[in-house]
Amino acid sequence: MHEYSLALSLLESLRARLAEDPVRGRVKKVHLRQGELLVLSREALREAWSLVTEGTELAGSELAIETVPVRVRCLACGYGGDAKYLAAEGWHVRVPVLSCPRCDARVEIVEGRDLAVVALTVEERVETG
Ligand SMILES: [Zn+2]
Structure with missing residues (x-):
């Protein structure tokens, strides 16, 4: 359940950020940096992510996880x-x-224990007309 609570707090902080600074279009990818000392199952985190984002503006987004050294x-x-x-x-x-x-x-x-959001890949809405 460690991954589930991580996914949940990730979602909360991301939604708070998006509320302040909205993006145009759908979020396709959430780029994360995972500290080397943070033990987690990426598979479980991805599963938890799809569960917690269900029904939110982040539904269907993927997690792209990169490891950062301590x-x-x-x-x-x-x-x-x-x-x-x-x-x-x-x-x-x-x-x-x-x-x-x-x-x-x-x-x-100093660094290496957290999971941090570094960037978002947003699918731009194509304006027609
Ligand atoms: Zn020293």
């Missing part, structure tokens, strides 16, 4: 940037390490 900040030495990764032979996933690549102190996560 970005960290070190309070000890001031480092800011990419996280350090555990690299192991044969692993299919990158595992970010939460210590500073420069000084090994514990770092804060």
Whole structure:
């Protein structure tokens, strides 16, 4: 149900944004950036999305999801940037390490935990006449 509540909060924030700044035409695609630390099933998210958007102006829109790397900040030495990764032979996933690549102190996560809307693809209504 994690994906369902994500889809729901996504819908709420998107509708609030569209209410303020309406688009002309139907939203075809919602482009999302998924932080590397956010564990979710894209399939479940897409399913949830089609459920929660039913009957709204976003019904029928697709989710285009892109993964973004973890970005960290070190309070000890001031480092800011990419996280350090555990690299192991044969692993299919990158595992970010939460210590500073420069000084090994514990770092804060700046980016990489959220799901954010970055853009919308809108199908323009063709004006006739
Ligand atoms: Zn550091």
